[in-house]
Amino acid sequence: LSRRQLLFRLLFKAAWVRKDRALTALISVAVVATIATAALTIYSDLEGKLSREFRGFGANVIATKTSGALSSGELTLINQAVGSGGEAVPVAFAIGTELESGSRVVVGGADLEKLRKLNPAWSLTEMHQGNAMVGARVAEKFSHGNDWQIAFGSAVASVRPQAIFHCGSEDDSRIYLPLADFEKLTNVQPGTVLLRIEGRPQEIQAAITLLSASLPGLEVQPVRQITQAQTAVVGKTRSVVFAASAVVVVLIMLCMVATFTSSVLERRRDFAVMKALGASNRAVNSLFAAESALLALTGAVAGYILGSGIAFWIGKANFDAAIPPQPLLLIPVLLGSVFLALMASTAPLKLLQQIQPAAILRGE
Amino acid sequence: MFLRLLFESFRRQKRRKSVALLAIALGMSIATAMIAVGTDIGDKISQELRSLGANLVVTPIDDTLDVNIGGVNLKPASEGAFIPESDLTKIKGIFWGHNIKGYAPFIANEETFTAKNSAFKADLIGTYFAQPLHYGKEQFSTGVRTVNPWWTVEGAWPQDYDDWPGDDAPGVLAGSKLAQQRGLAIGDQIEVGGKTLRISGILSTGGSEDQAIVAPLHIAQKILRLPNAVQRVTVSALTKPEDAFARKDPDKMSPAMHDRWYCSPYANSIAFQIREILPNVRVEQVRPVEQNQGRVLSRVQGLMLLLTLAALLAAALAVSAAMAATILERRQEVGLMKSLGASNLAVAALFLTEAGFLAVAGGLAGFVAGTLLAHRIGHSIFGSSIVVHPVVLAVVICAALLVTFVGSAGAVRKAMQFDPAVVLRGDA
Numbered sequence: 118l119s120r121r122q123l124l125f126r127l128l129f130k131a132a133w134v135r136k137d138r139a140l141t142a143l144i145s146v147a148v149v150a151t152i153a154t155a156a157l158t159i160y161s162d163l164e165g166k167l168s169r170e171f172r173g174f175g176a177n178v179i180a181t182k183t184s185g186a187l188s189s190g191e192l193t194l195i196n197q198a199v200g201s202g203g204e205a206v207p208v209a210f211a212i213g214t215e216l217e218s219g220s221r222v223v224v225g226g227a228d229l230e231k232l233r234k235l236n237p238a239w240s241l242t243e244m245h246q247g248n249a250m251v252g253a254r255v256a257e258k259f260s261h262g263n264d265w266q267i268a269f270g271s272a273v274a275s276v277r278p279q280a281i282f283h284c285g286s287e288d289d290s291r292i293y294l295p296l297a298d299f300e301k302l303t304n305v306q307p308g309t310v311l312l313r314i315e316g317r318p319q320e321i322q323a324a325i326t327l328l329s330a331s332l333p334g335l336e337v338q339p340v341r342q343i344t345q346a347q348t349a350v351v352g353k354t355r356s357v358v359f360a361a362s363a364v365v366v367v368l369i370m371l372c373m374v375a376t377f378t379s380s381v382l383e384r385r386r387d388f389a390v391m392k393a394l395g396a397s398n399r400a401v402n403s404l405f406a407a408e409s410a411l412l413a414l415t416g417a418v419a420g421y422i423l424g425s426g427i428a429f430w431i432g433k434a435n436f437d438a439a440i441p442p443q444p445l446l447l448i449p450v451l452l453g454s455v456f457l458a459l460m461a462s463t464a465p466l467k468l469l470q471q472i473q474p475a476a477i478l479r480g481e
Numbered sequence: 482m483f484l485r486l487l488f489e490s491f492r493r494q495k496r497r498k499s500v501a502l503l504a505i506a507l508g509m510s511i512a513t514a515m516i517a518v519g520t521d522i523g524d525k526i527s528q529e530l531r532s533l534g535a536n537l538v539v540t541p542i543d544d545t546l547d548v549n550i551g552g553v554n555l556k557p558a559s560e561g562a563f564i565p566e567s568d569l570t571k572i573k574g575i576f577w578g579h580n581i582k583g584y585a586p587f588i589a590n591e592e593t594f595t596a597k598n599s600a601f602k603a604d605l606i607g608t609y610f611a612q613p614l615h616y617g618k619e620q621f622s623t624g625v626r627t628v629n630p631w632w633t634v635e636g637a638w639p640q641d642y643d644d645w646p647g648d649d650a651p652g653v654l655a656g657s658k659l660a661q662q663r664g665l666a667i668g669d670q671i672e673v674g675g676k677t678l679r680i681s682g683i684l685s686t687g688g689s690e691d692q693a694i695v696a697p698l699h700i701a702q703k704i705l706r707l708p709n710a711v712q713r714v715t716v717s718a719l720t721k722p723e724d725a726f727a728r729k730d731p732d733k734m735s736p737a738m739h740d741r742w743y744c745s746p747y748a749n750s751i752a753f754q755i756r757e758i759l760p761n762v763r764v765e766q767v768r769p770v771e772q773n774q775g776r777v778l779s780r781v782q783g784l785m786l787l788l789t790l791a792a793l794l795a796a797a798l799a800v801s802a803a804m805a806a807t808i809l810e811r812r813q814e815v816g817l818m819k820s821l822g823a824s825n826l827a828v829a830a831l832f833l834t835e836a837g838f839l840a841v842a843g844g845l846a847g848f849v850a851g852t853l854l855a856h857r858i859g860h861s862i863f864g865s866s867i868v869v870h871p872v873v874l875a876v877v878i879c880a881a882l883l884v885t886f887v888g889s890a891g892a893v894r895k896a897m898q899f900d901p902a903v904v905l906r907g908d909a
Contacts, residue, residue: 137805137892138806138809141806142806145798145806152791155791166780170780171777174533220545221555221556223546223548223550236769238768238769254546254547285765285767285770285771286538286769287547289547342532342534343533349529350777353525353526353529354522354784357525357858357862360858360862361858364515365511368507369799372508375503376500376504376799379807379810380809382496431787431788434783435783436780
């Protein structure tokens with residue numbers, strides 16, 4: 118039996134003969150690795166996942182031309198900055214007069230499909246074969262018939278709602294016509310773009326800065342209540358998840374260290390026998406360390422897989438989008454677990470080394 | 482004899498017992514802290530979401546359409562209908578009055594101002610900043626400072642005057658864009674309708690108010706000669722996220738259903754209650770806010786719930802493993818007891834009683850530590866404490882008992898399966 122074979126044999130037997138002891142140690146490492154992996158994976162992706170939930174709030178940035186109408190070059194730049202995930206809706210407004218009641222009404226021109234997409238929170242009552250989106254208060258005021266004649270100076274448009282929307286803001290007092298029809302009627306071109314820029318708070322801010330710099334004729338401003346709420350909610354949730362995970366991971370680690378220490382102390386007889394048979398302190402230390410490291414490594418790998426699985430599932434269950442595993446986490450989780458296990462197993466050995474093997478074997 | 486065994490076991494095995502106790506206490510403080518944070522996170526995030534501003538808007542039912550383009554109000558104040566300001570405090574008296582975080586009344590009209598010998602047109606907006614009010618015996622203050630927390634002022638917020646202040650020029654806010662265009666600065670005096678106002682601060686909102694003069698409501702009412710009148714009230718209320726039941730038409734509900742609907746803080750039922758006490762008003766949800774805050778809230782709550790479950794499971798496993806480890810160490814004791822004639826039942830009873838004591842002590846210590854941790858988290862992140870419900874203590878003690886019993890039972894059974902002689906020889 119060579120020295121190396123002996124070492125392997127000792128390692129293997131130590132785990133195999135006392136399966137339950139090895140198993141409790143393994144479980145305690147795996148639990149730490151699982152919860153640490155799950156918490157860190159979730160934490161790393163939380164900002165993006167939560168920010169997505171703010172898309173329903175409608176436009177989060179408004180760009181206004183300080184004078185005149187938007188040029189097609191400016192619109193192209195804006196569309197580029199918004200990207201494929203967001204929405205950019207140019208709008209123009211004019212005041213019309215409804216002929217029968219004589220009341221003034223604000224009429225907007227916009228791409229109606231895009232307007233609907235931008236405002237998923239609007240509650241819509243679909244009508245048939247109309248040409249306009251009509252705010253709830255307008256529909257209530259003009260309750261006579263379904264065809265309204267709206268005059269802009271000498272031009273008169275016939276408006277029939279395709280959908281009536283409720284939104285709770287001043288838009289409820291407005292009528293939206295398709296942009297082309299609106300331009301033909303009023304000769305007014307869009308000077309404002311409603312934007313929904315997707316992303317994390319800092320990405321939105323970066324897009325605003327970029328737009329302001331590249332479009333000097335435009336004033337680009339965030340809809341502050343939405344961006345502020347997003348920043349607050351995303352930031353605080355991240356902090357809570359971080360603090361709670363830190364507490365859990367640290368406490369569970371302590372728990373694991375306690376378990377490990379006690380399972381090493383239990384083996385004081387093995388330790389004493391080895392010493393009595395002439396093993397050096399170093400040999401005993403490295404044997405115990407190798408055993409712990411092996412257990413920790415196995416536990417950590419299992420924990421990483423399990424933890425990534427839990428994070429994936431939490432993403433699916435809570436955000437309807439899986440949180441992908443973070444390969445970068447594997448190394449820190451493995452190293453951390455092994456380090457902890459080594460600390461937890463070698464510290465009690467120091468204690469044992471101060472006692473005579475004979476005393477331990479006598480059971481004192 | 483049993484008690485003596487129990488007592489001696491604690492006295493002689495201080496190390497083992499303290500390891501087990503530590504593990505249980507740690508596990509249970511995780512449970513306490515996570516349950517506390519998980520159950521309170523909804524309220525905390527709800528408060529944060531109030532920075533979205535009002536979620537209900539109250540307008541007179543007979544009002545004409547808003548004529549508002551690019552933040553400029555083109556509807557004269559003389560047109561349209563008003564809500565009497567004196568009725569507004571009743572909003573605090575509705576069934577869900579405690580959920581009303583604040584409200585802000587508005588009146589606006591385009592006026593001609595004179596400053597530094599030049600005249601310009603701008604909206605004059607009247608509102609509450611932080612108006613002290615009382616409803617019955619309840620004192621409260623409300624206004625845009627609570628309802629629109631994203632409004633920032635450079636300089637000082639004006640006072641909410643109850644009447645025109647004698648000789649002084651009352652303070653108002655100038656919108657940041659307007660101030661920039663007209664060269665207005667803090668301390669400047671402006672005139673409107675023969676009355677003098679003083680700019681106490683520059684207001685920045687990112688909205689149409691940036692181009693307006695914002696005055697205390699009673700001052701604006703005096704200038705517009707519309708005493709006791711407001712055009713619009715925005716209300717910020719803590720609401721329960723809307724579900725299918727919330728969307729039902731209250732008129733078509735059975736009386737029992739109607740009561741349940743009425744007594745749930747849905748935006749719709751709060752709107753219904755406001756309509757009950759303020760006749761002739763329309764109360765609309767600010768849909769983007771109301772529809773989405775529930776969604777955001779439920780995501781955050783769901784996340785914390787799942788994390789709490791994961792943490793509880795992990796804590797349970799960790800505590801069980803620790804208990805198993807400490808009992809497995811004591812095989813020889815089991816062997817000795819059995820060889821001296823103890824029945825399996827007696828051995829199990831001894832170990833489980835020990836575990837029970839440890840669980841209760843560990844549970845208590847864990848609860849205290851967990852409560853402290855939850856407090857710290859609440860204070861450092863939200864600036865307000867997280868309340869730990871006393872029920873959590875019962876839950877934690879029960880959980881501690883369950884987890885330690887499960888952890889010990891397996892290990893005790895295992896220890897008893899061995900032949901005492903083999904164990905005592907040290908061969909097992």
